[in-house]
Amino acid sequence: MPHLSISGLCKAFGKKKLLDGLDLAVERGECLVVFGGSGSGKTTLLRHIAGLLEPDAGTVLIDGQRAGDVSAQQRGVAMAFQNFALYPHMTAFENIASPLRARAIDEARIARQVQEVAELLRIAHVLDHSPRQLSNGQKQRTSLARSLVHKPQMILLDDPLRNVDAKIRFEMRLEFPKLFKAFGSTVLYVTQDYREALALGDRIGVLVDGCFAQIDSPAGVYRNPQSREVARLFGDPPINLFEVTPQRGPGGAMQVQIGGQTLVLPDPCTGLQGRACVLGVRPEDLLFSTEAQPGALPVTMEAAMPINVRTVALLKAGDGAELLASRPEDPVLAARRERLGGFATLVPGRCMFFDRASGARI
Numbered sequence: 292m293p294h295l296s297i298s299g300l301c302k303a304f305g306k307k308k309l310l311d312g313l314d315l316a317v318e319r320g321e322c323l324v325v326f327g328g329s330g331s332g333k334t335t336l337l338r339h340i341a342g343l344l345e346p347d348a349g350t351v352l353i354d355g356q357r358a359g360d361v362s363a364q365q366r367g368v369a370m371a372f373q374n375f376a377l378y379p380h381m382t383a384f385e386n387i388a389s390p391l392r393a394r395a396i397d398e399a400r401i402a403r404q405v406q407e408v409a410e411l412l413r414i415a416h417v418l419d420h421s422p423r424q425l426s427n428g429q430k431q432r433t434s435l436a437r438s439l440v441h442k443p444q445m446i447l448l449d450d451p452l453r454n455v456d457a458k459i460r461f462e463m464r465l466e467f468p469k470l471f472k473a474f475g476s477t478v479l480y481v482t483q484d485y486r487e488a489l490a491l492g493d494r495i496g497v498l499v500d501g502c503f504a505q506i507d508s509p510a511g512v513y514r515n516p517q518s519r520e521v522a523r524l525f526g527d528p529p530i531n532l533f534e535v536t537p538q539r540g541p542g543g544a545m546q547v548q549i550g551g552q553t554l555v556l557p558d559p560c561t562g563l564q565g566r567a568c569v570l571g572v573r574p575e576d577l578l579f580s581t582e583a584q585p586g587a588l589p590v591t592m593e594a595a596m597p598i599n600v601r602t603v604a605l606l607k608a609g610d611g612a613e614l615l616a617s618r619p620e621d622p623v624l625a626a627r628r629e630r631l632g633g634f635a636t637l638v639p640g641r642c643m644f645f646d647r648a649s650g651a652r653i
């Protein structure tokens with residue numbers, strides 16, 4: 292039996308349908324990231340799992356029991372919301388110990404459990420500090436330690452890194468997966484940052500219009516998105532999307548028109564002839580070269596910039612259609628300030644097609 296099992300969950304506030312028949316099953320010990328835009332209903336979903344909201348329709352079961360029927364504490368569910376305020380008059384130790392005190396656990400065991408979680412979160416050396424003596428990162432770790440100290444079977448984390456600076460966010464993203472596995476808890480982790488979703492999730496549920504548009508591994512949502520919407524939500528620079536109608540070219544290979552120019556597709560694409568669709572190509576799968584190649588799309592490079600260890604080029608084809616190509620760091624290209632004529636080709640096996648009307652993956 293899955294640890295968490297949701298079926299047909301519906302919730303509306305006034306006329307606004309927020310959750311619209313949502314289904315989800317999460318296995319014990321799994322980290323499921325709920326990813327979606329602002330206002331898509333992520334927090335509302337967590338509140339149902341915590342038993343704080345009643346569904347309009349559908350069921351939320353934890354270990355087979357309805358979420359609203361037993362208290363979160365009895366079910367071993369812990370929650371940590373975006374703004375984890377610490378008690379300002381208590382030391383870090385007392386803050387972390389507070390959920391254990393509420394359970395009348397003896398002092399020696401409290402000290403042991405606080406020490407254990409503080410060591411895992413690397414804050415054992417500041418346990419006697421008050422919150423105002425802690426750095427922002429240490430505050431964040433302390434509040435997380437407080438959520439984890441009683442070894443919850445399930446932990447609900449609502450965008451815990453939203454309000455921390457980039458360095459702490461990066462560190463915590465690296466540490467979270469190990470930490471979650473060390474506790475063995477089932478984790479539901481809400482974020483609107485696709486990088487965080489890719490870094491942390493065993494699986495990612497992509498929340499769009501009140502349902503999961505796709506629930507898949509990080510590689511699955513990135514490499515094999517089931518809709519144009521999911522494809523667009525992951526990736527920076529974003530995926531290239533072009534409305535095309537593939538046709539068989541004179542040489543027999545399938546081709547499309549971009550910016551009024553012809554690009555030969557690298558794959559057979561059987562069945563797409565004459566079909567109105569959207570071609571999706573990730574920038575890393577669009578190759579730019581100054582050497583002419585058969586079937587390549589004539590383009591001009593309008594600009595290029597380094598992004599981390601890659602260089603991203605803005606290309607224009609024909610009547611002004613824009614394409615993005617990214618390649619391993621290329622300082623010569625990145626330093627160039629003038630336009631550069633060239634050709635674009637696609638990596639075989641990497642083109643995605645979506646139905647133009649519905650957006651569904653073909």
Ligand SMILES: Nc1ncnc2c1ncn2[C@@H]1O[C@H](COP(=O)(O)OP(=O)(O)OP(=O)(O)O)[C@@H](O)[C@H]1O
Nearest residue numbers: 304305309327328329330331332333334335336483
């Ligand atoms: N109790 C409530 N009554 C009325 N409207 C509500 C209630 N709770 C949430 N909403 C509305 O539902 C929408 C979704 O809220 P929710 O907090 O679930 O989104 P979210 O995906 O977590 O957003 P964010 O990432 O910005 O925190 C918002 O427009 C919010 O104003």
